[in-house]
Amino acid sequence: MQCQRRHLLALAxxxxxxSGCASLAAxxxxxxxxxxxxxxxxxxxxxxxxxxxxxxGPAALAMVAGAAGVEVSADALADWAFLxxxxxxxQVEMLAAARRQGLLAVVLPGELRALLVELAAGHPxxxxxxxxxxxxxxxxxxxxxxxxxxxxxxxxxxxAEPRQRMAWFTFERTWARGGRWAFAALPPGRLPATARxxxxxxxxxxxxxxxxxxxxxxxxxxxxxxxxxxxxAAIGLANAQVGQGRLAEAAxxxxxxxxxxxxxxxxxxxxxxxxxxxxxxxAADAARRALAAADRGGADARWRDAALAVLREATR
Amino acid sequence: xxxxxxxxxxxxxxxxxxxxxxxxxxxxxxGAEQVAxxxxxxxxxxxxxxxxxxxxxxxxxxxxxERGVAPELARERVAALxxxxxxxxxxxxxxxxxxxDVLGTVVFIFVLLLVTDILGLTRIFPFTRPIR
Numbered sequence: 001m002q003c004q005r006r007h008l009l010a011l012a013x014x015x016x017x018x019s020g021c022a023s024l025a026a027x028x029x030x031x032x033x034x035x036x037x038x039x040x041x042x043x044x045x046x047x048x049x050x051x052x053x054x055x056x057g058p059a060a061l062a063m064v065a066g067a068a069g070v071e072v073s074a075d076a077l078a079d080w081a082f083l084x085x086x087x088x089x090x091q092v093e094m095l096a097a098a099r100r101q102g103l104l105a106v107v108l109p110g111e112l113r114a115l116l117v118e119l120a121a122g123h124p125x126x127x128x129x130x131x132x133x134x135x136x137x138x139x140x141x142x143x144x145x146x147x148x149x150x151x152x153x154x155x156x157x158x159x160a161e162p163r164q165r166m167a168w169f170t171f172e173r174t175w176a177r178g179g180r181w182a183f184a185a186l187p188p189g190r191l192p193a194t195a196r197x198x199x200x201x202x203x204x205x206x207x208x209x210x211x212x213x214x215x216x217x218x219x220x221x222x223x224x225x226x227x228x229x230x231x232x233a234a235i236g237l238a239n240a241q242v243g244q245g246r247l248a249e250a251a252x253x254x255x256x257x258x259x260x261x262x263x264x265x266x267x268x269x270x271x272x273x274x275x276x277x278x279x280x281x282x283a284a285d286a287a288r289r290a291l292a293a294a295d296r297g298g299a300d301a302r303w304r305d306a307a308l309a310v311l312r313e314a315t316r
Numbered sequence: 317x318x319x320x321x322x323x324x325x326x327x328x329x330x331x332x333x334x335x336x337x338x339x340x341x342x343x344x345x346x347g348a349e350q351v352a353x354x355x356x357x358x359x360x361x362x363x364x365x366x367x368x369x370x371x372x373x374x375x376x377x378x379x380x381x382e383r384g385v386a387p388e389l390a391r392e393r394v395a396a397l398x399x400x401x402x403x404x405x406x407x408x409x410x411x412x413x414x415x416x417d418v419l420g421t422v423v424f425i426f427v428l429l430l431v432t433d434i435l436g437l438t439r440i441f442p443f444t445r446p447i448r
Contacts, residue, residue: 205349208340216340220348231355236348239341265346265354272344299354303346310344 030149033113037120042146042155043067046124048162049074056159060126060141061097063157064185067124070101077101091128091181094141095203098185099210104219106195106203110180112172114194115154116147121193123184127156130177139178188219197227204236213243224253231261238269247277258286264293264300264307271310280314287311363406 047066051059051074058077065072077097098105108114108125118125125144132138142158147168154171156164166174175182184192188207191200204223208216220237227233234257241250251273258266267290274283290307293300341347368391370376377387 201348201352205340205352208348232348232352235346235351236340239345239347242342242345263351265351269345302354306346 034116034149037113037116037149039150040146040148041116041119043119043122043124044145046143046145046157048157050162051159056141057094058097059159060143060157061094061101061185063143064124064126065098065101065103068103068185068187070103072101094126095183095206096210098183099207101185102188102211102215103185104188104191104203104207104222105183105185106192107199108182108184108192108194109196110175110182112168112175115144115182116149117194118184118192119144119146123186123192125182125184127175128178128181129171129174131174133177137177140174144182188215189222191222191226197230200227201230201232201236204233208236208240213240216240217244229260231257231263231266235265235269238273242273242276247273251277258289262289262293264290264303267293268303268307268310271307271314275310275314283314284311287314363403366406 045067046063049059049062049066055074055078058074061077062072062074065077095105095107108118115125115127127142127144129140129142130137131140140159142156142164144154144156145163146155147153148155148165151165152168153165154168156166156171158164184195186192188211195203200223204216204219207219211219217237217240220233220240223230224233224237234253238250238253238257241247241253251270254266254270254273257263258270267286271283271286271290274280274286287307287310290303291311294304294307295301340349371380371387371390377390380387380390
């Protein structure tokens with residue numbers, strides 16, 4: 001995962017040449033998949049952080065963090081997302097480092113349209129590119145900050161360049177060689193426009209391991225609001241509410257999820273919340289439902305012991 | 317200075333370890349991560365059920381008996397699989413090319429595992445006696 005300036009320079013020479021060709025050729029009408037998107041977007045407020053040698057990952061993180069209102073230097077981030085031996089940052093560490101800054105890092109769908117939608121929504125996007133070839137990779141993290149649909153160009157803060165213009169054609173190739181990996185890092189109350197359910201839930205799960213309870217509550221509230229039918233999101237939201245002492249709200253969320261999914265875990269947690277509120281009859285009732293759901297077998301069977309324990313507690 | 321550095325590094329490592337052990341759910345409550353993990357992994361019993369369901373298919377039963385494996389024996393084999401092994405076999409079937417010859421894959425896996433067991437290369441079916 002190393003990012004080398006030498007190759008950035010090579011690309012900086014190549015990119016304008018390519019875009020020059022493109023602007024001479026008749027580009028024709030915009031492709032249909034662009035429908036509904038603005039003609040051009042530039043998130044000028046995203047700060048530019050020039051990368052130190054090999055530190056494209058921390059620099060990219062510092063830029064999106066700054067855009068989200070978190071002031072942090074690339075040097076400080078390098079402690080979290082830089083492996084000296086590999087001369088670069090691993091993808092999972094990029095996500096983890098963003099979380100440690102209190103930002104919900106969500107992996108985005110690997111489609112150019114998703115990037116453009118995200119930019120149009122005002123969210124800068126960290127992209128992983130392979131500026132070399134598959135056989136001799138030159139990994140590089142950059143931040144997409146805008147696009148120009150007429151010129152078919154993406155705007156990037158990349159390496160030493162505060163405003164790199166790269167043809168979509170070139171970008172797509174460098175991005176595809178990096179596995180079409182991209183993420184947005186936003187304050188936990190907001191979700192990327194194009195986030196998909198599994199990635200958003202995973203992001204919140206990662207977030208709750210490191211973030212403050214209040215922030216975790218924000219994150220789960222946002223995920224649960226967008227995907228109210230997702231069981232882990234309901235569980236996560238209710239747990240965050242319990243952590244903040246909001247037991248009545250947690251009971252409501254759990255009761256709804258338990259009824260909808262007939263999930264042993266949700267019934268169990270509901271019984272626990274009832275117990276904490278001193279509602280022993282309701283707790284015993286929920287615990288029995290948990291046990292019944294666990295006894296049906298399948299994925300819920302693993303909560304059987306927990307269900308038994310809470311039932312004993314409630315009927316003692 | 318080196319001592320200070322080492323102390324700082326040790327402190328950071330301890331903090332990191334501590335953070336990684338953080339249990340996100342309040343005490344006594346099942347966490348979202350556990351629920352998501354339970355949903356993601358096909359469970360043991362469901363893997364067994366899926367294998368048995370494959371054996372219920374008439375064409376699978378027939379293909380097995382054509383190869384000298386009685387359907388009842390095949391059921392016993394599934395019952396004899398450990399949870400982990402049942403998951404492995406179920407995954408083999410899941411990974412068979414979509415729209416491809418699933419029947420062939422199922423039969424192939426059962427017959428292959430039986431043969432490799434007899435040869436002593438694998439120990440999927442505990443009741444087979446290796447020839448060496």
